[in-house]
Amino acid sequence: MTELTSIVLKSVPNLAAAYATAVLTAPARRGGDRLPDLELVLPELAVDREHLAAYHRVCGFRLADELPVTYPHVLAFPLAMRLMTDRAFPFPLPGLVHLRNRITWLRPLHAAERITFRVRAEELAPHERGTRFDVVAEASVAGETVWTGRSTYLRRGGGRPGRPERRASPPAPTAVWRVPEDIGRRYAAVSGDRNPIHLHPLAARLFGFRRAIAHGMWVKARCLAALEGRLPEAGTVDVRFKLPVLLPATVAFAARRADGGWSFEVRDGGRPHLSGTVQPAGATPCPAGRCSAPSRRGSSAGRW
Template sequence: MSDVKTRTLDGPPGAASLYPRAVAGSYALPFLRKVPVVGPGKVKGLPDLAFALQDVALDAGHVADYARVCGFTLRDALPPTYLHILAFPLQMRLMTDGAFPFGVLGLVHVENRIDVLRPVTTGEKVSFRVHAEDLRDHPRGKQFDMVSIATVGDERVWEGRSTYLRRGGGTDPNHPGDAAKKDDKKSAPPVAESIWKIPGDIGRRYGAVSGDRNPIHLHNLSAKAFGMPRAIAHGMWLKARALAQLEAELPPTLSVEVRFKLPVLLPATVGFSSQAAEGGRAFAVHDAKKGLPHLDGHFAARAG
């Protein structure tokens, strides 16, 4: 990380500028890779670049809006997923930078890990730094991680790692991951301990509070324009909603990771299940009618 150049911004990048850049970049990059100088199928490495924001004041009203849309109880300590939405504009700024090798709208968020190193409260000011790392081959394309680090003063208090897949050009399009999805479809889902009826406007509601206004989440027409049959729920809303369901059991410091599986087409009725596992709790969300998997995850208290 010593060679990474950090750009400190004066304020969070706005969605009004980020998503037009994302759309333009997603369409321009495939064209540019056909140019002989660039070469077909050639992918640059991840940029040696990070974006940072200093001393972000936490807005109690915004935290309350987030808690409400995700199902958390409003407490002194932030929900474990909340700082992700403050780091997300920096992720978008990096992924829409001209040096970034992939178009944003071609990326699939496949995994997410969050580590709460200590509880953070709304009276504190939080600084963020975001960078990309570990570009690696995947049988269906390329994977990389977007790493977000939150600090209060000199103390690291929270970390997030989002793993993205860029499909295309992989070595094995029929790799076991696809077979696993087929097996998931055949296997019986876990017994639901609760049923959620997810409204059709949850993408717009979560997008308004999180700033993640990707068109695939907002309206059926915009989702269809980007290849979805209809609007889908945000993966990070689904993760937050699952943790809100387990809120009474969450330790103050924890590690929680999830894998995103089949998208939740809105509106939807899904089943939630959980069980004790590996010093914490495993949980899953599946389609209530067909049993198809949407998410599985696990949380555990951090040692020390």
């Protein structure tokens, strides 16, 4: 593994400047076969409780000092943006597709803790629709890494078509959610992810969408909010983002016990939007959305 150059930041990167850089430098980023050997470090970040409460509300969590397992992703997002707009980063941000997000936590994080974040890019590899890579964020407290998030992105172009994914029959829904038209703007205000495809139908049409679409990480957080109180103290939640949720929307959420954890999906009729799994620490990992459920005989049961 190539040794990384660590840059210690004195403050949270400015997202407005990062978005401006993303737009201005996009035409010059032609791709490549190497990611920057760079790690960004933000030490001892204090959690803003008002911001945390706003995140709780927009994603459907109960107000608490314990951080939802998706919340550190929001705290690390400015570092990820700073990394992906670095001059050595090969791909333009406009057009990147968020394929997958995997979060592992060793214990709950709390609002009173000071959290150090490290962000890097790795695992550049061919994909059937282009080139994929991972952005990895790590959160540590007092020198101990307690949370890791791995987001897989796709740069489309080239590649070889793979086998079509086999679609299983959708499970019976656990709940039906009405997703409002403004959820993209509301989540953007909290997360800082102001990608125009989430904000307004006219902006979304410039990128090929009929309407604005929900953030994938909002959909993931909303699923975990629905499982709140039933998640393990330590574990891994792994999701694959499929078809976008066009706003406004009515979608079905389905969750079931599977392999000691949970398997869950979000669908619109037969159209899959997200599939995921929750596995407690120490369990055998399985691909997102593909863990088998235990027998229940006799019962009924981004793109950037």
